[in-house]
Amino acid sequence: MAVHHPTREQIQLEAVFTALSNPLRLRVVRTLAAGGEHPCGALLVGVSKSTLTHHWRVLREGGLIWQRPVGRELLLSLRREDLDARFPGLLDAVLAAIDVAEVPDGMEPVA
Amino acid sequence: MAVHHPTREQIQLEAVFTALSNPLRLRVVRTLAAGGEHPCGALLVGVSKSTLTHHWRVLREGGLIWQRPVGRELLLSLRREDLDARFPGLLDAVLAAIDVAEVPDGMEPVA
Numbered sequence: 001m002a003v004h005h006p007t008r009e010q011i012q013l014e015a016v017f018t019a020l021s022n023p024l025r026l027r028v029v030r031t032l033a034a035g036g037e038h039p040c041g042a043l044l045v046g047v048s049k050s051t052l053t054h055h056w057r058v059l060r061e062g063g064l065i066w067q068r069p070v071g072r073e074l075l076l077s078l079r080r081e082d083l084d085a086r087f088p089g090l091l092d093a094v095l096a097a098i099d100v101a102e103v104p105d106g107m108e109p110v111a
Numbered sequence: 112m113a114v115h116h117p118t119r120e121q122i123q124l125e126a127v128f129t130a131l132s133n134p135l136r137l138r139v140v141r142t143l144a145a146g147g148e149h150p151c152g153a154l155l156v157g158v159s160k161s162t163l164t165h166h167w168r169v170l171r172e173g174g175l176i177w178q179r180p181v182g183r184e185l186l187l188s189l190r191r192e193d194l195d196a197r198f199p200g201l202l203d204a205v206l207a208a209i210d211v212a213e214v215p216d217g218m219e220p221v222a
Contacts, residue, residue, distance in 0.1 A: 013212040014137060020128040087211055093204030100198055101124040 003060065003067055008082040011063030016087070019062030020094060025055050029064060029078065030098050037068065037075035114171060114178055119193040122174030127198070130173030131205060136166050140175060141209050143189035151178075151185040 006012075019025055028043050044052060056076065059065045063082065068075045083091045117123075130136055139154050155163060167187065170176045174193065179186045194202045 013208055014132050014134050016208075017128045017131040021125050021132050023125050026125060087204075087208040089204045090208045093198075093200045097124055097127075097198040097201045 003057075005060060005066065006063045008063075008086055011082065011086050013087065015062040016064065016083070016090070017062075019059045019064045022055070022058070025059055025064075026098050026101070028055065028059065028076070030095065032065065032076060032078035033080070033095050035078075037077045040067075040074040040076050043076065114168075116171060116177065117174045119174075119197055122193065122197050124198065126173040127175065127194070127201070128173075130170045130175045133166070133169075136170055136175075137209050137212070139166065139170065139187070140189065141206065143176065143187060144191070144206050146189075148179065148186035148188045151187050154187065 006015075020029065024044055024047065031043060032038060040052065040056060044055070047055075056065070056067055056074075059076075060067050063079060063086070066077045066079055068077075080091060117126075131140065135155055135158065142154060143149060151163065151167060155166070158166075167176070167178055167185075170187075171178050174190060174197070177188045177190055179188075191202060
């Protein structure tokens with residue numbers, strides 16, 4: 001099923017912040033910042049499928065991630081190039097703040 | 112009536128982003144970034160009192176603003192020092208992104 005991704009120009013600042021307003025989504029952004037594509041099922045352990053689907057949608061609609069279906073797998077990656085072009089310096093500051101906030105890695109079970 | 116403000120250490124990153132996830136609140140942050148205290152009634156024109164009260168609470172609980180009652184007036188100011196100390200560089204990046212996003216000034220009537 002094809003899903004909607006905003007173009008670079010369509011990325012809205014308030015939607016970016018909505019995507020960042022949840023600790024689980026901050027975990028995902030932190031993990032994806034390492035680069036590359038990640039199978040969505042491995043990104044957050046101990047979270048129900050419907051909750052995951054919700055988080056992917058908010059991240060996708062905020063312009064934070066690409067979501068690419070491959071067979072039965074869904075691969076997620078950070079839209080770093082688009083975010084850096086649209087709002088220079090913002091993503092780096094966000095990632096630094098995530099480190100300060102000591103957001104745990106997405107691979108640790110959700111408390 | 113005394114209202115709750117989180118201490119600097121209590122400021123949570125996801126609550127900061129929640130406070131920033133609305134275009135009207137982005138306007139307010141932009142206006143307050145000029146410095147000083149601003150009477151809350153002059154910050155957003157054409158918005159109902161109950162909506163304003165909601166926005167001030169989200170900004171306050173996110174650690175973005177100080178809210179100080181003086182007589183019948185409520186004065187708002189940006190917690191720049193606390194935010195810079197807690198998440199170095201984040202507020203500057205947010206303000207730069209608000210400029211890029213062309214968030215209108217809070218003094219213009221809400222569309």
